[in-house]
Amino acid sequence: MSETPKTCESAEDKRVGGSIRIAKKVLGFVWSNWLVLGFGLACVLGYFFPHVAARGGVIRSEYSILYGGIALIFFINGMQLGPEKLKEHAANWRLHIVVQGISLVLIPVIQLIIVRIVIAAGGVSSGNVDASILVGMVVVSCIPTTIASNVVMTRNAGGDEAAAIIEVVIGNVVGSFLAPWLIYGFLPSGGEFDSLRPAKADTLGPMYANVMQQLGLSVLVPLLVGQGLRWTVPKQVAWTLKTFYLAQFCSVLLMLVAWSTFSGAFQTGALTTLPKASVIFNVFLNIAEYILFTAICYWIASPPEILVRLVNGHIAESRLGSYLPEVVKRAMTIKKMPKELVVAVCFCGAAKTTSVGIPLAAAMWSQLDNFTISSIQVPVLLYTVEQVFVAQFFTIFFKWWLHRDEKGTSDAESNSSREQSHTTDGKANVHSDQGNRVESPVELIDASALGEKHAS
Secondary structure (H helix, E strand, O other), X not given: OOHHHHHHHHHHHHHHHHHHHHHHXXXXXXXXXXXXXXXXXXXXXXXXXXXXXXXXXXXXXXXXXXXXXXXXXXXXXXXXOOHHHXXXXXXXXXXXXXXXXXXXXXXXXXXXXXXXXHHHOOOOOOOOOOHHHHHHHHHHHHOOOOOOHHHXXXXXXXXXXXXXXXXXXXXXXXXXXXXXXXXHHHOXXXXXXXXXXXXXXXXXXXXXXXXHHHHHHHXXXXXXXXXXXXXXXXXXXXXXXXHOOHHHHHXXXXXHHHHHHXXXXXXXXXXXXXXXXXXXXXXXXXXXXXXXXXXXXXXXXXXXXXXHHHHHHHOOOOOOHHHOOHHHHHHHOOOOOOHHXXXXXXXXXXXXXXXXXXHHHXXXXXXXXXXXXXXXXXXXXXXXXXXXXXXXXXXXXXXXXXXXXXXXXXXXHHHHHXXXXXXXXXXXXXXXXXXXXXXXXXXXXXXXXXXHHHHO
């Protein structure tokens, strides 16, 4: 009878221990994926309370988040990065050509092909896909890379955030001026698209001024101030970054940017008013396109070794290549970028920004009604929202990819050192045994018997 309470206590302890283990696993999952869960929370808040963080809402996110929040991100990045790193990437012409070529040339061409396929398949004529969605898809493909999320994602994945910052600045300066002309050139014509032609280019002046103002106040000025502090008081800056976890705080600020983007998407009402087939089509196509564009960035920045040897052997290292000037030969040589740069290319090349896309659509189609403008803006909002979600999973992959070789190298080194240690110990033991060994009586008897056997 006395064993029964002990048995009950043991069962109770097991249940408590199991509950604690489950709680630890749940907390560990939440802690390791808190940014993804934060984006989910931002989506929920944006859906139920869009008037809070949308443009012109309660917190005036067009100033508090799109200026204040992004400015803090680049101020912190300015304190973290060494100026020599920024100078190095500012002169990296190969990096600029790859990122901006993918973002402003290759992606618009691929998008045009997809749009033409949808039109040829009867998606618009059948009414399954609204023409304004396809126009918005063209707008998405032609706008430059996003300002904040790609820098934060690059750093979270362990990539080269200095390269990401340089590409953000170049992309938004060049892309803001180039995007309208790309849109004019790539827009479909005929049928339903004739009523969706944009206004003339002379209406874009205020949009250019707005983009340059935001780029200066929320990116360049905070970055320079952060760099100045790093130069003048480096010890205090290092203490501040470490004490207040400012690197992690950038991810919190990115959640605020996502909250503002979600709120803007739900506030327009276009998501619920447009045909559901059009919205669903755009949602799934955006995910597929972002994964495709990221894969293209990866393969261009880090081509397979067999392709590198094949192309270089027939071009730069061929007999014809030997007659080319050294500058041309270097430009035509295919090289693999360092892994940290590959991560930056993937996050910058495939991403797009609402900071240019939304005001650009409003300016270029200002002669149309508000619902049509909102419908054209829907693909911009959806793509920028979905890219943040998908990119968070890419940060996990790239973090594993970056540390995979390091782990393999460290394991090989530890195995090698362990083998050397065993070999050394074995040799020492052999020498020691040979020098100090005392044979046992049994061994002497066996040796004597063996000798007699051979003698006979």
